[in-house]
Amino acid sequence: MxxxxxxxxxxxxxxxxxxxxxxxxxxxxxxxxxxxxxxxxxxxxxxxxxxxxxxxxxxxxxxxxxxxxxxxxxxxxREGSSMGVVASFSDLLALGTISPEHLGEARAIVGSVAARLACERASDDDMKRMEACVEEAAAGAAAGDMDRRSRANFQFHLELARATKNPILEILTDAITSINKKFAERVGPPPNEEIIPSRKRLMRLLKARDADGASREMEDHLIRLQTFYSARLEQEKGGAASSRKGRKTVKATG
Missing domain, CATH: 1.10.10.10 (Winged helix-like DNA-binding domain superfamily/Winged helix DNA-binding domain)
Incomplete structure (x- = not known):
């Protein structure tokens, strides 16, 4: 050199x-x-x-x-890594350049495309790894271990992206998923009745190589998930505003 x-x-x-x-x-x-x-x-x-x-x-x-x-x-x-993308997205989110809604919309788009491509490109080993994630998530949910369920669900998204054989989709998925983990930790996990049945439906569609169905299932699921997170964030904002108002009232009357 x-x-x-x-x-x-x-x-x-x-x-x-x-x-x-x-x-x-x-x-x-x-x-x-x-x-x-x-x-x-x-x-x-x-x-x-x-x-x-x-x-x-x-x-x-x-x-x-x-x-x-x-x-x-x-x-x-370094070998290919999403670290730089994660850092950039996190900074933009903190600065208010992008919102949780923007992130959720992008996640739904990337996820639906990944599901479609995975139907066409996933190997048998890819399918086994994704199914193992679904089984692990279901086991965590059954045991009431939401951390275990969340780890398996996030891993599922990464395995799905890898199954597309497109490194850009893999990096984007890794970056968006990494940031989404923070929302899950902040507002709490979504209910089992949403996550597990949707994931099982998606696996059936992936195995059937039903690209349209898998894409639609993933997009609908991620939109519902974003609705859940947005509602929780609004509740959090409302609670914080009420708390500030209460402190001001106490100060004014104290």
Whole structure:
């Protein structure tokens, strides 16, 4: 691999990151490759080691590289990961650029497309993994273990996305599902009578390779789920508003 060029423009750390990304795009750096040491990078870029550290931290946050400790550690180009997408979505949600409703709508679209493609592309092993998730979710529900049920349900979505053989759908599903976990933890899980029967219907449609039916079932299910989450979030907002109003009343009359 050719050495990097000295930084001559832009914010130094951004330039360092851009050059590393460029070498990944051209194939000079591949997943699993180890970057030169911090000292070597600083010399090649003609910048301080602090600047290199800042660039590396930024690339790590974006999910481009992975830092490993120990004698064989260092900065390595990461295998495909949704970390950067998750971080971006989370930031946009926190800033109010996207809303839970936007997220739910996107999830329904991605999920319905994934169900359709999985009908066409899923292998027998894919089907077995998805069915195992459904059985695990049902077992968790029967035992009253909502955490177990939720973990299995989220894993089902990831297995469904993998069955499409489309890495972009897999990354999007992973990112959206990761954020959706936060809503589930915040407002509580949806009832069993919605989740488990829908998942079993979907598995029957997937096995029958009924693309239209599977797509429709997944979309309808995710829309119902978003309605549930939206209602819970509204209740939460209403409760918070009532609490603030109560505190103001006490203060005014105290």
């Amino acid at each position: 050719e050495s990097f060029e000295p930084v001559v423009s832009l914010r130094a750390a951004d330039n360092v990151g851009a050059q590393i990304r460029s070498k990944i795009e051209t194939g000079e750096l591949k997943p699993g490759d180890r970057l030169p040491s911090e000292r070597e990078l600083a010399a090649q870029f003609n910048v301080s080691r602090n600047t290199v550290r800042e660039a590396i931290r930024s690339l790590e946050t974006a999910g481009v590289i992975q830092l490993k400790k120990g004698a064989t550690g260092g900065a390595f180009i």
